[in-house]
Amino acid sequence: MRDISKPVRRFDASEKIAGVARFVDDHYEEGMLYGKIVRSERVRAKIKAIKIPELPEGYHVISAKDIPGKNRIKMIFDDWPFLAEDVVNYFGEPILLVVGPEREKVYEISESIEIEYEDIPAILSVEEALLNKKPPIYGENNLFADYFFEKGDVENAFSEADEVIEEEFKTGFQEHIYLEPQGMIAKYNNGRIEVFGSMQCPFYVKNALIEEFDTKPDKIRVVQTTTGGGFGGKEEYPSQIAGIAALGAYKTGKTVKLVYDRAEDVEFTTKRHPSHIRIKGAVKNGKVIGIEVEIILNAGSYAGLSSVVLQRGMFAATGAYSIPNVRVIGKAVATNIVPMGAFRGFGAPQSIFAIETFMNHVAKRLGRDPVEFKLSHRYRKGDTTATGGLLRNEVRLPEIVNRVLSMSDYYSKKKEKKEGKKLYGIGFSMFLHGCGFTGNGEEILKSIARLKKRKDNKVEILISNVDMGQGPQTTLRKVVAEVLGIPYEDVIYENPDTDRVPDSGPTVASRTAMIVGGLLYRAAKELKEKWVDGEEIVVEKQYRHPEYIKWDQEKFKGDAYPEYSWGANVIEVEVDPITYEIDVKKAYAVFDLGTPLDRKIIEGQIHGGMLQGIGYATLEVMEQKDGRFMQRTITDYIVPTALDAPLFETDLVSQPYEHGPFGAKCAGELTFVGAAPAVCAAVEDALQIDLYEIPIRPEKLLTIMEKKNESEV
Amino acid sequence: MKVRFKLNGEEVEVEANPASRLLDVLREKFGLIGVKEGCGEGECGACAVLLDGRVVHSCLVPFANVMGKEIITIEGLRKTEEYRIIEESLLDAGSVQCGFCTPGFVISIYALLKNNPNPEDKEIREAISGNLCRCTGYQMIIDGVKLAAKRGEKLWKA
Numbered sequence: 001m002r003d004i005s006k007p008v009r010r011f012d013a014s015e016k017i018a019g020v021a022r023f024v025d026d027h028y029e030e031g032m033l034y035g036k037i038v039r040s041e042r043v044r045a046k047i048k049a050i051k052i053p054e055l056p057e058g059y060h061v062i063s064a065k066d067i068p069g070k071n072r073i074k075m076i077f078d079d080w081p082f083l084a085e086d087v088v089n090y091f092g093e094p095i096l097l098v099v100g101p102e103r104e105k106v107y108e109i110s111e112s113i114e115i116e117y118e119d120i121p122a123i124l125s126v127e128e129a130l131l132n133k134k135p136p137i138y139g140e141n142n143l144f145a146d147y148f149f150e151k152g153d154v155e156n157a158f159s160e161a162d163e164v165i166e167e168e169f170k171t172g173f174q175e176h177i178y179l180e181p182q183g184m185i186a187k188y189n190n191g192r193i194e195v196f197g198s199m200q201c202p203f204y205v206k207n208a209l210i211e212e213f214d215t216k217p218d219k220i221r222v223v224q225t226t227t228g229g230g231f232g233g234k235e236e237y238p239s240q241i242a243g244i245a246a247l248g249a250y251k252t253g254k255t256v257k258l259v260y261d262r263a264e265d266v267e268f269t270t271k272r273h274p275s276h277i278r279i280k281g282a283v284k285n286g287k288v289i290g291i292e293v294e295i296i297l298n299a300g301s302y303a304g305l306s307s308v309v310l311q312r313g314m315f316a317a318t319g320a321y322s323i324p325n326v327r328v329i330g331k332a333v334a335t336n337i338v339p340m341g342a343f344r345g346f347g348a349p350q351s352i353f354a355i356e357t358f359m360n361h362v363a364k365r366l367g368r369d370p371v372e373f374k375l376s377h378r379y380r381k382g383d384t385t386a387t388g389g390l391l392r393n394e395v396r397l398p399e400i401v402n403r404v405l406s407m408s409d410y411y412s413k414k415k416e417k418k419e420g421k422k423l424y425g426i427g428f429s430m431f432l433h434g435c436g437f438t439g440n441g442e443e444i445l446k447s448i449a450r451l452k453k454r455k456d457n458k459v460e461i462l463i464s465n466v467d468m469g470q471g472p473q474t475t476l477r478k479v480v481a482e483v484l485g486i487p488y489e490d491v492i493y494e495n496p497d498t499d500r501v502p503d504s505g506p507t508v509a510s511r512t513a514m515i516v517g518g519l520l521y522r523a524a525k526e527l528k529e530k531w532v533d534g535e536e537i538v539v540e541k542q543y544r545h546p547e548y549i550k551w552d553q554e555k556f557k558g559d560a561y562p563e564y565s566w567g568a569n570v571i572e573v574e575v576d577p578i579t580y581e582i583d584v585k586k587a588y589a590v591f592d593l594g595t596p597l598d599r600k601i602i603e604g605q606i607h608g609g610m611l612q613g614i615g616y617a618t619l620e621v622m623e624q625k626d627g628r629f630m631q632r633t634i635t636d637y638i639v640p641t642a643l644d645a646p647l648f649e650t651d652l653v654s655q656p657y658e659h660g661p662f663g664a665k666c667a668g669e670l671t672f673v674g675a676a677p678a679v680c681a682a683v684e685d686a687l688q689i690d691l692y693e694i695p696i697r698p699e700k701l702l703t704i705m706e707k708k709n710e711s712e713v
Numbered sequence: 714m715k716v717r718f719k720l721n722g723e724e725v726e727v728e729a730n731p732a733s734r735l736l737d738v739l740r741e742k743f744g745l746i747g748v749k750e751g752c753g754e755g756e757c758g759a760c761a762v763l764l765d766g767r768v769v770h771s772c773l774v775p776f777a778n779v780m781g782k783e784i785i786t787i788e789g790l791r792k793t794e795e796y797r798i799i800e801e802s803l804l805d806a807g808s809v810q811c812g813f814c815t816p817g818f819v820i821s822i823y824a825l826l827k828n829n830p831n832p833e834d835k836e837i838r839e840a841i842s843g844n845l846c847r848c849t850g851y852q853m854i855i856d857g858v859k860l861a862a863k864r865g866e867k868l869w870k871a
């Protein structure tokens with residue numbers, strides 16, 4: 001048997017290096033039309049009138065009125081239109097689509113369209129939304145979701161406590177900056193709509209189009225084109241672009257290409273939810289015995305996936321810690337800004353930042369070492385989670401933590417601070433991530449994966465999950481080939497086409513390797529039994545949670561996830577004592593993500609995820625003013641370059657999950673969640689201060705240090 | 714306006730608006746899709762090409778500026794032995810994830826190694842600092858560069 005974890009060359013890499021892989025914008029077609037979206041220039045307003053200039057031949061302007069079916073993007077709630085009808089709810093909301101053969105002309109026309117608005121008082125912040133003095137955006141109180149759950153007796157814990165500590169944390173917007181901007185190409189042929197594009201979830205797009213065109217499933221075909229990064233940004237948002245492009249194709253009978261430019265992508269696509277998190281902890285005999293966490297997410301103007309993002313955030317509220325008495329309150333609040341959406345970690349990074357920083361502060365206050373303090377609260381096998389789910393598998397946190405400490409030489413560095421021109425600091429975080437869909441998601445999805453053995457004895461993987469860079473083209477091929485004992489090259493896995501593949505669910509929630517890979521693993525086992533040379537054989541497997549998983553979606557009780565991955569990070573920083581710029585020097589990480597399906601691919605996930613998390617904590621600033629983002633291009637919104645990136649050192653501890661393929665658990669999101677709190681702890685260490693907010697901005701540090709120095713004088 | 718220049722080793726002449734971006738001309742008139750548009754603002758390096766041997770961001774170059782010059786894109790580079798070394802090294806180092814940034818990196822890596830066959834970590838970081846990658850965290854790309862420097866030793870010094 002080959003070692004499944006042993007790195008192989010990625011199957012999709014050669015053509016990407018050579019520049020022959022075709023991303024959406026690389027598809028051209030004779031007679032194709034270009035599309036441009038006309039967007040709202042108001043934050044919140046009624047549309048009074050639209051003045052369209054006389055159009056040259058071959059050019060068209062398309063509006064919500066052209067939608068034959070329902071003008072709502074199919075998601076959890078029923079509020080987000082493809083194109084605005086009579087009101088707009090955020091600056092940049094799509095109103096019209098202009099299409100035509102010459103791109104410049106299309107842009108010209110789109111700029112010459114005049115829209116008359118009547119402003120409605122806009123809700124510009126979460127505070128304003130909660131005050132509820134202006135006409136609500138959603139429902140009666142602007143809340144897309146308002147949740148609550150409890151474990152143990154929190155009130156009693158507070159009354160018994162030696163000390164009650166309460167702190168508030170804030171996290172900012174984050175933009176994905178996948179290197180390939182969003183885009184779709186749509187065609188209309190004989191009553192059939194076909195869409196090709198950059199996406200994570202072909203069936204989300206398909207289901208959205210079925211409702212938009214009020215048609216049968218066989219009239220819609222969705223094909224993923226090679227996708228240049230997603231990180232959640234291509235989970236739900238592509239449905240809107242696809243819907244708009246498809247409408248253009250439907251109206252004109254021609255192929256329509258709608259590709260965003262970077263500025264459009266930065267300013268008008270979904271972002272990570274900013275959060276405001278209040279934590280109140282009851283401390284007794286040096287332990288946190290009770291905790292109340294209130295999470296408020298700015299969800300933007302439409303519900304999107306915010307309710308589930310909030311759930312994942314709430315279920316992660318106590319981090320990797322076993323706290324007997326827990327109360328978690330959560331609200332997803334509507335404001336007039338672009339809808340917030342999925343982004344690697346999906347609500348968990350906000351919570352993990354807050355709980356990790358809180359635990360640090362409490363440890364410092366008690367005069368305890370943060371690492372030891374955290375370890376004394378860690379989850380163990382047999383513990384129940386905040387929602388009362390059972391941890392059935394070994395939790396190898398002591399081993400993970402010890403390894404990251406020795407790798408980084410944490411204690412000696414922390415003690416003898418390096419002398420230098422810059423202020424040196426070192427920080428630690430430990431955390432978990434729930435694998436797969438949150439709550440009852442997998443049970444609703446009932447994903448199906450299919451393997452088809454062809455007459456030539458090659459085996460094709462038929463699933464709807466995509467490779468957006470995270471590597472399933474390679475890892476899933478390895479899983480199938482390994483079970484069957486055939487060469488990796490004999491496994492075929494094309495970009496999904498909904499005409500050919502079953503719905504194995506979206507490419508999200510770190511579920512592809514563990515859940516879909518698990519289905520393929522079982523399908524391959526069965527195929528191996530049935531194998532007959534030269535014959536075509538098809539095997540299908542459908543997902544069910546293991547019998548022991550119990551979950552109550554109404555009460556948020558039970559196993560919110562079938563399994564967890566774990567990790568610990570150490571980060572070293574140097575802070576400039578004059579400018580307070582933060583230089584992240586080294587990042588160490590140890591993870592338990594089960595059996596790695598390819599060590600190199602996992603390594604790549606770790607570096608990339610951690611750097612994105614480091615950016616989230618430092619450089620990646622996005623602010624809102626009067627309903628508009630101040631950072632509107634990639635020049636203003638800064639992501640780390642090779643000069644900003646630290647050196648990474650990583651290691652794995654592998655506790656296999658019996659239902660994951662070869663024991664694999666979740667990986668992609670786990671790598672992101674621990675970096676920001678570790679950076680924060682390192683900056684706190686360097687400056688000997690407490691911080692409550694990310695991104696950590698030099699200007700803010702300057703103010704804090706000025707105050708600190710004043711009070712010390 | 715008609716512009717003559719050398720493209721991937723061949724003399725070409727093409728009619729285009731002199732103000733149009735070199736990026737669009739390469740992609741649309743010549744079908745060179747390995748030149749990617751990641752930002753159109755000169756920030757990401759996905760559109761990198763060699764202009765008389767120097768790395769430029771083709772989204773910032775007005776087409777008229779290439780008159781009489783030599784342009785090499787990833788499509789031209791990939792016929793060379795140097796490219797093969799870089800390709801193999803990136804494959805073995807696991808430097809590629811989504812791959813949208815990769816052709817641009819290859820251009821920068823080629824230019825770096827041609828000038829500096831034995832770059833240090835810091836020099837590599839500087840040479841690729843005009844290329845954004847959101848997937849890899851850069852380290853495995855840097856590993857790839859080091860591998861290419863080693864494997865192509867004689868070539869780079871040639």
Ligand code: FES
Binds near residue numbers: 751754755757759772
């Ligand atoms: S597209 Fe030219 S630098 Fe980004």
Ligand code: FES
Binds near residue numbers: 809847848
């Ligand atoms: S590999 Fe995706 S941006 Fe570099």
